[in-house]
Amino acid sequence: MxxxxxxxxxxxxxFETSTMVRxxxxxxxxxxxxxxxxxxxxxxxxxxxxxxxxxxxxxxxGEVAVEAIYAENAASTRGMAxxxxxxxxxxxxxxxxxxxxxxxxxxxxxTFRDGSCRANxxxxxxxxxxxx
Amino acid sequence: xxxxxxxxxxxRAAGTGAFLDATALSGSxxxxxxxxxxxxxxxxxxxxxxxxxxxxxxxxxxxxxxxxAEAQPFAENAASGLASAxxxxxxxxxxxxxxxxxxxxxxxxVVSFTRVKDGRERSSSFGKEFFYRVP
Numbered sequence: 001m002x003x004x005x006x007x008x009x010x011x012x013x014x015f016e017t018s019t020m021v022r023x024x025x026x027x028x029x030x031x032x033x034x035x036x037x038x039x040x041x042x043x044x045x046x047x048x049x050x051x052x053x054x055x056x057x058x059x060x061x062g063e064v065a066v067e068a069i070y071a072e073n074a075a076s077t078r079g080m081a082x083x084x085x086x087x088x089x090x091x092x093x094x095x096x097x098x099x100x101x102x103x104x105x106x107x108x109x110x111t112f113r114d115g116s117c118r119a120n121x122x123x124x125x126x127x128x129x130x131x132x
Numbered sequence: 133x134x135x136x137x138x139x140x141x142x143x144r145a146a147g148t149g150a151f152l153d154a155t156a157l158s159g160s161x162x163x164x165x166x167x168x169x170x171x172x173x174x175x176x177x178x179x180x181x182x183x184x185x186x187x188x189x190x191x192x193x194x195x196x197x198x199x200x201a202e203a204q205p206f207a208e209n210a211a212s213g214l215a216s217a218x219x220x221x222x223x224x225x226x227x228x229x230x231x232x233x234x235x236x237x238x239x240x241x242v243v244s245f246t247r248v249k250d251g252r253e254r255s256s257s258f259g260k261e262f263f264y265r266v267p
Binding site (some may be wrong): 015068069070071072073075076077080094096098109110111112118119120122124 | 210232247
């Protein structure tokens with residue numbers, strides 16, 4: 001599966017993204033962050049869906065377009081990382097994911113936009129491939 | 133679109149504010165690899181509610197001095213007052229590098245998402261490098 005690496009430019013290299021376009025479940029079943037991630041390709045775009053973990057019940061964050069795809073190095077066209085962003089009313093979450101040894105490693109940077117006293121926080125979780 | 137439930141987020145004590153102590157991130161950091169691929173050196177200095185970050189680059193075709201950018205500090209959870217990670221973006225003229233960093237056992241781990249915007253013969257790429265603190 002080949003996709004454009006940078007969706008906001010017209011001259012980006014095409015990336016092969018099959019290692020990412022899968023369904024992923026958190027390796028930690030007791031996570032209070034992200035329970036699962038689903039990546040799918042539509043045309044020349046990747047889309048990501050996140051389910052949060054809320055006291056044992058999944059909470060669907062919805063689906064957003066991946067902002068950019070990244071190769072494993074500057075000479076490669078094998079896409080193995082992505083960046084996506086969720087905008088909630090009170091919170092913005094920047095997701096940065098990469099494939100490593102068959103796992104999806106997902107870093108999430110949460111920035112509060114509601115003026116509360118909560119600290120912006122960071123999480124890093126690991127996901128294994130699952131059949132959907 | 134549903135969003136994260138508030139129950140997931142721990143409330144801080146009222147009045148403590150969202151200021152984060154960035155002591156664990158601040159300082160001068162040198163790549164553990166003497167022949168680094170992207171970044172040679174990082175300087176992180178506390179600013180007002182953010183860090184000021186200077187990067188010395190190592191990749192041919194990119195600047196030796198990336199200049200200074202604001203790095204946003206992040207805590208391990210919403211109730212913490214200690215910054216243990218950051219996110220920063222550098223515009224290098226045709227290349228944008230989004231950097232995420234976090235400290236583990238005294239080592240600064242920096243993950244880079246380097247994006248080609250000008251169509252040059254280079255893929256947008258992902259990388260991970262390790263840094264130790266120097267006085």
